[in-house]
Amino acid sequence: MAIVLCVLASARSEGYTATLLDRVIEGIKSIKGVDVEFVNIFDYLPISPCISCWNCARNDDHRCTLDDSMGRMGEGELVNKVLNANGLFIAQPVYFTRPPASVQLFFERFYPFMWSGELNGLPFASLSQAANNGGTRMADWEMSKWAFTRSFKYIGGLPVHMVQYDEACVKARDLGKKLAEAALEDAEERFTVTAFDKYMGTDGNPWDCLDGYVDDLTNGTRSYKGSLVEHALSHGTVKKEEAVNLLRNAAEELKLMLQYYEVGDRVKAKEHLIKMRTYWSPATIKEFLDDDLNQ
């Protein structure tokens, strides 16, 4: 039996978000062999923000030591449900064009799984519902970014404004079915997410990693000159020898990534983005985080 954890991130348990989640749950339950575990996230608050103690990075089983439902060394009630799930669905209202604070708190506390990798490949889908002046697509974009940064298997997102409610009910049901099918596969064996899958997998998603990282890594310049790597090397703001050597390799990959990006070869550009980050991330850890991690 596969289990899909459906998280309602609205305090209004019979509000618009909840009624749309009901349609998703109908879709999930229509697939034989899949069960639903429903939670209202408000029943599990307060969830503490991550306090950057690095305990999860240091302890061998990569568990969170905070004393709340997302912690207790993996025994917190909510995190336990996440660990047991074969699929995760978040239904959220849109607040100020974004996911609500409860969702941010929830996902922020997935940092232990970045170290353990055990939720990599978890099938994930969401819906983002708004009733006023909108922002559903912007909130959906954020969910797709969570899927990327958490290495989930992204099944889809449904941005809904209440003017589209009727057709959204049908789409919600279909999205539930799709997630349930992926959960069944997960129950057999979790999908192994390679770096290639992860980066190429954002093609066509609301948030595509290439455009985001080109902007971010170049500090908005879209060229090597002015990029974070170039800045670090030319200003000597990274000092440790090992980190500097890693940065030099990152610089070469960044230049190649930008060359391919400029001519529109997104596959090659992403290949070099992947390589670039295999140098950039360890370089920044070595320079700025190693001391905290090894305390």
Ligand SMILES: Cc1cc2nc3c(=O)[nH]c(=O)nc-3n(C[C@H](O)[C@H](O)[C@H](O)COP(=O)(O)O)c2cc1C
């Ligand atoms: C703090 C807050 C911020 C909101 N921001 C937006 C917004 O940016 N865009 C929008 O269309 N609606 C916004 N709304 C309205 C909600 O999206 C709307 O009330 C939604 O239907 C709530 O879902 P619910 O019935 O599940 O509570 C906001 C509501 C609250 C309480």
